[in-house]
Amino acid sequence: MSTVKIVAEYAKSSRSSCKGCSQAIPAKGLRLGIVNRHPRGFDTTHWHHLDCFPFRSQPIESAEEINGYALLEKSDRDALKKLEDEGFRNSDKVAAFDFDGCLVNTSVKRIGADAWSLLYPTIPEKLQSLYNDGYKLVIFTNESNIERWKNKRQQAVDSKIGRLDNFIKLVNVPIQVFIACGLGKGSGQTDDPFRKPNPGMWKLLEEHFNSGIAIDMNQSFYVGDAAGRIKDHSDADIKFAQAIGLKFYVPEEYFAA
Known part of the structure; x- marks a missing residue:
């Protein structure tokens, strides 16, 4: 041996x-x-x-x-x-989340690292429980302002990264973050393969950022607010989960239940 x-x-x-x-x-x-x-x-x-x-x-x-x-x-x-x-870990179990409108409240009219609030008070406890159960926690988020604000790009980067950093400090659990910065369809440019609902960010995780550990799709899941409902801004989150083959929940279903 x-x-x-x-x-x-x-x-x-x-x-x-x-x-x-x-x-x-x-x-x-x-x-x-x-x-x-x-x-x-x-x-x-x-x-x-x-x-x-x-x-x-x-x-x-x-x-x-x-x-x-x-x-x-x-x-x-x-x-x-x-x-x-x-305590950062890779795992065969992945609990994945959207950021804006899922974990935090934000507004396109407000910028800055502190321009957010926790969406549900149960979020820190839920995330800690998942981590204790051996899940790897991951955030997949679109942020087209980084590409769109050509004259204020650094401001857009600092705002997004600052919000994510402050959120992770608040919940106090290790979280891996993927940010898609490109524009979507209809922008006059080629569709970004990493922007949800495209599965590019998930493929990066699966192929390069989980230490080669195969992900158990039966135990893994994704939570997001863009589910194609009447008041939703899009269906990007539910289609992202469907493209990957993950179980899908909306935030109120997962955090408020």
């Missing part, structure tokens, strides 16, 4: 590729390796980018346990500690 250890080092060349996303690891870039030591006496190492490393399937009690940790630059040691402290 083989034994496993985890190592960290800076790549000596750009010849290694990440086992998680299959992309090259640049020379001098930080890489984490899973080393299998076989009884015959040789080692095999599977290298990963930091963001692609399967911490869920290769758990460690502390970052200091990683071979080579003490030799890393402080910024990289801090990045490893941050992942440990935040």
Whole structure:
């Protein structure tokens, strides 16, 4: 039977590729390796980018346990500690949510990191319960203002990121976020494959940002407010869930029930 250890080092060349996303690891870039030591006496190492490393399937009690940790630059040691402290996890169970109109109240007339409010008081408790049950929490959100506001693009970015950061601080659970910045159909441009209802953001998660862990579609689900009802602004959320094959809930059904 083989034994496993985890190592960290800076790549000596750009010849290694990440086992998680299959992309090259640049020379001098930080890489984490899973080393299998076989009884015959040789080692095999599977290298990963930091963001692609399967911490869920290769758990460690502390970052200091990683071979080579003490030799890393402080910024990289801090990045490893941050992942440990935040408890970020990849999982076969995904609880996914829209942001605006689902988790928070926002208005197109108000901008800024603080221009939002919690949609339901039960949200922090619900998200914590999901996290405790082993779910990976993910937000998929469209934000066309980042593309549309060509003269105020940084303001649109700061506003969106600020709201998301402040929300995650409030609910106090690790959440992975995907933002589609392109415009939709009818804008005179090619339809953005990452903008909901297109499934591009989900494919990114599935193929590159879940450490290669297959997602259990029977246990996973998606919550969003754009369900094609009379007062809804669109049907993007329900069609996004249908395109992926996920169970779908509207916010009042999931958080107010």
